[in-house]
Amino acid sequence: MNAPETFLAEAADLLGPRGLTRDPEIVRPWLTDWRGRFTGQALALASPASTAEVAALVALCAAHGVPIVPQGGNSGMSGGATPDESGTAIVLSLRRMNAIRRLDTEAREVTCEAGVILQTLHEAAAAEGLRFPLTLGGKGSATIGGLISTNAGGTQVLRHGSMRAQVLGIEAVLADGSVFDALVPLKKDNRGFDLKQLLIGSEGTLGIVTAATLRLVPALVDRAVLWAGLAKVTDTRELLLHAERIAGDRLEGFEILPRHSLQAVLAHMPGTRSPLQGEHEWHALIELAADRSGAEALPALAQELLESAFEAGLVEDATIAANETQAEAFWLLRDEIAPAERAIGPAMQHDISVPVARMAAFIAEASPQVEARFPGTLAVAFGHLGDGNVHFHVLAPTGAVRGDWEANQGKEISSFVHDLVTEWGGSISAEHGIGQLKRDELGRLGDPVHLHLMRAIKQALDPQGLLNPGKLVPLAPGAATF
Structure with missing residues (x-):
């Protein structure tokens, strides 16, 4: 029995028939990202039912050197939950872990597993006269684990903050299979680094979020x-x-x-x-x-x-x-x-942010610059003015061929937009993460000290580079992994 087959046999024994499948028809839908931009291959689709099973599976992957691509609702916008084309990784789906473990109405807290759908959480909170103050268009498919891993935003950030502000406690499986348990929320805790904040927004590259304690607020009347x-x-x-x-x-x-x-x-x-x-x-x-x-x-x-x-x-x-x-x-x-624009034709969609006070000015100045640099295009900007998040879309010229245009002039446009954002002191990703879509751009434009720290943290927590390889963390010059 060769090495992959040995691993798969042990994983099958661990997870059972519901927890591991190699059936191409079942696996195929989870190998392409929501936008259809990235498609990869995988050894298998793993669907553990508990934190203990996730921990045992990750330890098994570490022992065999098998990469892991964590996946929630597969509704991300940056290809962060899609495996590469090598077929050496497993896709680890958290969708079976969908229990709401505790909802405390007095404390206004809820502890739920990573696979809980956002809309389900909204309904559970509403039934108790409370609400979870984060929503977005994909609430019917986005999972809590995915929202934490990408530090999702939405339309209520102005008042309540992004996902980072909603997380009171976290549970995650680390690269060696150990479990980081910090679910109990403490208002004050000065025992060193706030490690849960390190995991939030890390896109599964530092650990796999399995559960979280989240804050709730009174229901709207x-x-x-x-x-x-x-x-x-x-x-x-x-x-x-x-x-x-x-x-x-x-x-x-x-x-x-x-x-x-x-x-x-x-x-x-x-x-x-x-x-x-x-x-x-x-x-x-x-x-x-x-x-x-x-x-x-x-x-x-x-x-x-x-x-x-x-x-x-x-x-x-x-x-x-x-x-x-x-x-x-x-x-x-x-x-x-966004759907209305897609019906018009090809477009390059940029999820960016600039300082809140400069967002309107950025739109006013950057839009004509892009249109002048790329004749025939139309820059369309909209978004959350109160938090500086600009959805800066550049529509293709009339007659552009979908697919070809994005792969050619579209890439040049995105680089130009990202250059402008950087000049304005902004970020090339506001709420959709870096994934594989923007990893190289982050490496090109990111502050060297920032990038060095990211690589050092990745190396410390995932020395084999098995957690969501090829996502978020840019390669160092000459490096072959991450």
Whole structure:
């Protein structure tokens, strides 16, 4: 029996028929990333049912030198959960580990396993009069483990922070099969490094998250959703500052989108309509939210915000959603931008961030620079103004061939966009991770000291380089692994 077969036989004995499969029809869907950009091969698909099984499997992989690609909902945007083409790795799915172990309503905490679907967590919290304050478009497939591993963001970061801010405790299996157990949350703990924060956002390269304790907040009793039309993108920054002054911590979300994005969604989605009459170059979607303590005052607060924005000359037109159905319709216009753009044709999509105070200015200056450098393209920027996260998309010229254009001019465009972001003191990845999509760009543009520390930490925690190889951590010059 050769080495891979010996490993697979031992893994099969460990996990049983439900926990390990080599059936090509079962494995195939998990070998391609959500966007369809990366496809690899794998020895097998492992689906352990407990932390103990994950630990035993990782120890077995360490003994045999078998690489591991952890995978949650396989809904990532950077190819971070896709194996390479060598076929030497196993895909380790956490989807069977989907138990909510504990939900403490008094402490407002929940401990759940890595395979719990985000929407399932939302429903469990809501049943207890609480909520988990992070949401995104893929909530029906994204898992808690994947969200932690990529430090996911979403539309509520302005008020509540990214996934990093939601994690109170963590459980993870390290590269040698040992279990790092830090699930019990402590408000104060000065026993050295905060190791859970090291694992958050590490994309499975330092350890495999198996469970986490997360914070919950009181359920919303009411919300007010406003839509405003503005003349130029720099006006959106002034409107955000105004909203923060008026609404304070009731300001839950602040999204901006250009006229092109709204028109694309209206053309793509039957039955949708613009919230405002007339044409506006830019739009802002604002959400105010309140739990029981502030619900009664929320309608008046929303009205005050709208009226004072008009008086200050910050908006051309604005409206407040009359009911929950209309509020959802407003948010649908924001959520459907990416699918609407895909229907138009090829595009290079960049998940980037710049300092919050400079986001509007970056859009105003970078968009014409890209269009001038690459004639025929259209730069379309939208996103979470309150946290500096720009979804900066560059649409291909008319007649561009999907696939060919992205592989050629598209790569040049992305390098140029990343150069601009770096010049502005920003990040080439805001909320979707580095994965394999941006690893080389991080190596090209990253601060040498930052990169040295990343490589040193990777070497210390995963000396064999078996945890999610080829992702996140850029290769050192002349190196052959990581």
